[in-house]
Amino acid sequence: QMQLQESGPRLVKPSETLSLICTVSGGSISSGDYYWSWIRQPAGRGLEWIGRVYGRGSTNVNPSLKSRLTMSLDMSNEQFSLNLGSVTAADTAVYYCARDPVVMSGLFDSWGQGIQVTVSS
């Protein structure tokens, strides 16, 4: 069964770049069967879809974050990544990676456990 696991720095300074990696096991991100998404959840609040990467590096992103966001795939290591620039305290959240099937685009049927990222000096 496919599993996803987030990794990266848990503390980022304001104005710097938040960088996270999601490692996929039990399956291949190059199968073409899934899109690979990032979703975040500030403490005690709801869920915000950040964006997704797929294929050979194509992306769909939330317009609210588009100017600060870069996502990519590393098929050789079965990983995909998120880079969010110019962070502020408002970017403090639990960040999840998730997959959505191509045949049911936008339905997140498998999630990582999440990683708490705090933006603070």
Place this chain on the structure above:
Amino acid sequence: DIVMTQSPDSLSVSLGERATINCKSSHSVLFNSNNKSYLAWYQQKPGQPPKVLIYWASTRDSGVPDRFSGSGSGTDFTLTISGLQAEDVAVYYCQQYFSSPYTFGQGTKLEIK
């Protein structure tokens, strides 16, 4: 963006009773060509990621107990939990996957009375 609004924000129900959560979308999420509403329900327990319960507004995901049911079409949807059990304490979210950016409701916190 499609705005998803849930009601109530929190709910307290006795064990064995019925819990009902509503979700309204600012734009129809019904795709006319296949007559499917692109609406899902998730359950999130403390310290865990969300887990999909229902998709296509009323289809239970594999392994989800049949006490969970979804209904509705277009812009108005309901999640019903019949015969509440202690393990159902969680926050429940609706989500539209009709169009990007995909958006979630604010969540409904379900507690035992």
